[in-house]
Amino acid sequence: MSRPRAIDQQPRPSSAAADAALLLAGTQPRYASVATAVATEILEGQRPIGSLLPSEQDLCLRFGVSRSTVRQALRRLGELGLVAGAQGVGTRVISDQPRGQYVLAVRSATEVMGYSMRTRLDIRSRAPLVADGALAKRIGCAAGSAWRHVAGMRRDAESDAQISICDLYIAEEFAAVANMPDLASTPAYRLIRRQLGIAVEVVTQNISAIALDMHQAEALGVPIGSPGLFIRRQFLAAGGRMIEATTNVHASAEEFVYSLRLGPPEEG
Structure with a gap:
């Protein structure tokens, strides 16, 4: 067999079902777009658990945003339980399953x-x-x-x-x-x-x-x-x-x- x-x-690209593939759906502020892009990479296994995210400066350059925008995005990812920051180390991926x-x-x-x-x-x-x-x-x-x-x-x-x-x-x-x-x-x-x-x-x-x-x-x-x-x-x-x-x-x-x-x- x-x-x-x-x-x-x-699902149709314009439907809410397509938005369900995003952690932050709808009309997004810039920090939410950054958070969604990074979260998608984590969920798809491109950034495995235990790996470090790029530095804040590198993320600023990649997305063309300010450091404060990157920090807001990282804070949102932390709220979802995907990453955690450590002084002097950087931001580490701790889960590929968003909290809740x-x-x-x-x-x-x-x-x-x-x-x-x-x-x-x-x-x-x-x-x-x-x-x-x-x-x-x-x-x-x-x-x-x-x-x-x-x-x-x-x-x-x-x-x-x-x-x-x-x-x-x-x-x-x-x-x-x-x-x-x-x-x-x-x-x-x-x-x-x-x-x-x-x-x-x-x-x-x-x-x-x-x-x-x-x-x-x-x-x-x-x-x-x-x-x-x-x-x-x-x-x-x-x-x-x-x-x-x-x-x-x-x-x-x-x-x-x-x-x-x-x-x-x-x-x-």
């Missing part, structure tokens, strides 16, 4: 699906349902199709930090998977493959910017109307049959960073 392919993974954020770095379909392996699902409910028009549009299924809905909160597997409101929709023919204890720590598609030998061939992903409604905001602990991200993933088996769909609602980019790295464009 060939390795799964990921498609429809790139969950960073999802994606380079392949394997990493899209590996997202579930780095987290755990705090399951709140399980129930059968038949897709009405609204749900059909939400997850991209046929109206009238049968699903097992598993609702919960996704959390970081190590820190237990809250990441997103998570809803799984498992095709009714695989309903037994919805009740498996392993579902909290193992993706449904993996359980389906393990139990029934049906493998995912294609993963599609759509990202949308949203304003959080009352229930979403309350669950995520932010004000009603706060900016958020809605991420839908469809897991397709042979012939395009959807065996699972997931939706995740995240709070603003201050809490969740989606980083997408692609290879060079194809020739021709």
Whole structure:
């Protein structure tokens, strides 16, 4: 079986989903632009943990800004827990995981699906349902199709930090998977493959910017109307049959960073 392919993974450049790849989104003061550029290098591994950043003077020359602007940028990076300064030594990279954020770095379909392996699902409910028009549009299924809905909160597997409101929709023919204890720590598609030998061939992903409604905001602990991200993933088996769909609602980019790295464009 060939390795799964990921498609429809790139958000529109002008959308808030693209801004979610930045630590400081929106119209940025100069220091924030500097902080974002350096933070991106840290997140992408160009500046490994333990390495020293260039001197303030070198950063001033690189970005064409004043020393006070560079110091503001370094202060912001320190607030994010990425760097720490030491008298007489310089500024050292101490983490590639911003404090208070969950960073999802994606380079392949394997990493899209590996997202579930780095987290755990705090399951709140399980129930059968038949897709009405609204749900059909939400997850991209046929109206009238049968699903097992598993609702919960996704959390970081190590820190237990809250990441997103998570809803799984498992095709009714695989309903037994919805009740498996392993579902909290193992993706449904993996359980389906393990139990029934049906493998995912294609993963599609759509990202949308949203304003959080009352229930979403309350669950995520932010004000009603706060900016958020809605991420839908469809897991397709042979012939395009959807065996699972997931939706995740995240709070603003201050809490969740989606980083997408692609290879060079194809020739021709």
